[in-house]
Amino acid sequence: MGLSSGEAPNTIAGMAKYAAAFIEALGLKQVDLLGFSLGGTVVQQLTLDRPDLVRRLILAGTGPGAGDGIQPPKPEVFQVAGKPVGGPEDFLYLFFEQTETSMAVGRAYLSRLEKREGPREPVVKPETMKAQLSAIAAWGKGEGAAYPRLGEIKQPVLVANGSNDIMIPTVNSFIMAQRLPNAQLIIYPDSGHGFLFQYADLFVEHALLFLRQKGTQW
Template structure:
């Protein structure tokens, strides 16, 4: 039997608090499960198989659609605190007693909140293309980013602008990424709805709005954290990765060259190498 991959693993469902959540997993007999937390408007089919399969070689991995997304029930919340509660509901429904987290973009906000809410549950955290609560430059997007991010229909090619740098090398890597996203031919998710777009935009901009003492809660996250980003992130400006590294007590930072918001998808093999080394800790 061929080994299971992210392109072929079936979509399953788990129920928690009256909501049916869609999820996919790649199992291993040992290792701390790595839970993936998804970006704005993303579904199960927006994870790069090169990243998922690479990280799944040494540990169990779990990806899920949160409330209101694709085939999951419920309504998508408009705040990160409630998104974190949904993530915890899925983790608990799957019987996971300790996890590592990989949060990308909006998922990075959720990863921070989950870690604050349940520090006993979380062992290590990877934050990719993301920022702290009250960070710099994402209480609203630039007009150019907003115009693409808020389109009624989210098209894969929009990710070339949002996730990759405007250079030939980065755009070529982006096209290769889009090709990998299309590798799964059956059992695919439907796209996110306008309700998801509007709720998640509200959550992103609320998280990016300073309130009280900025970055104070980052000091409460004692877990080892790996922060990664591209040096040209136009969605969550790269300065936020420096802020995370400076204010988290146990963080390290990797910036990838000639890359943007989706740097982990531009350099999937290198990212998997760095992430695996960090998770082995």
């Protein structure tokens, strides 16, 4: 993806394996991980596979896969998210709450992106999108998903989401936080999947507060 070379695996387990290999290639013995959306599934799997590598974990706008009470996105969300190239209105629909205040912040975010200087990353290749969608679909069906194994994640975890995430329904964050042994949940008001764009400064403050704690408790 982006400027990375190679091919994307078509399973979450494969992505987690690549992530662990990248961490080790950097010579790092232990890291704090932030996983957003699809990235959140990858870091859950990585933590289960290699708990020795992970000190603290932030799961943002993500879910643990199929399980009791877990809700999938509505069909219309898949229709918009599955477009090869989405427009600004698609982005606003998927990432921000459908209120005047949230939409205004979303448009300001898009405006800032337009001011970016320097070369842009290439559009994600169709093959990569297909691999990602395959991995997400399997995880959503419970194939190799983290849901039944969340109790094995002993590290401190910060679970965060918007109050109305339509990409990965917010209720899934509540369920995930309840099943993790050492988790705290933060829900940001009047926001959706892109809550960390909408509340960038506040989210950073919360993340730093969490990461600066010492020991194995939140």
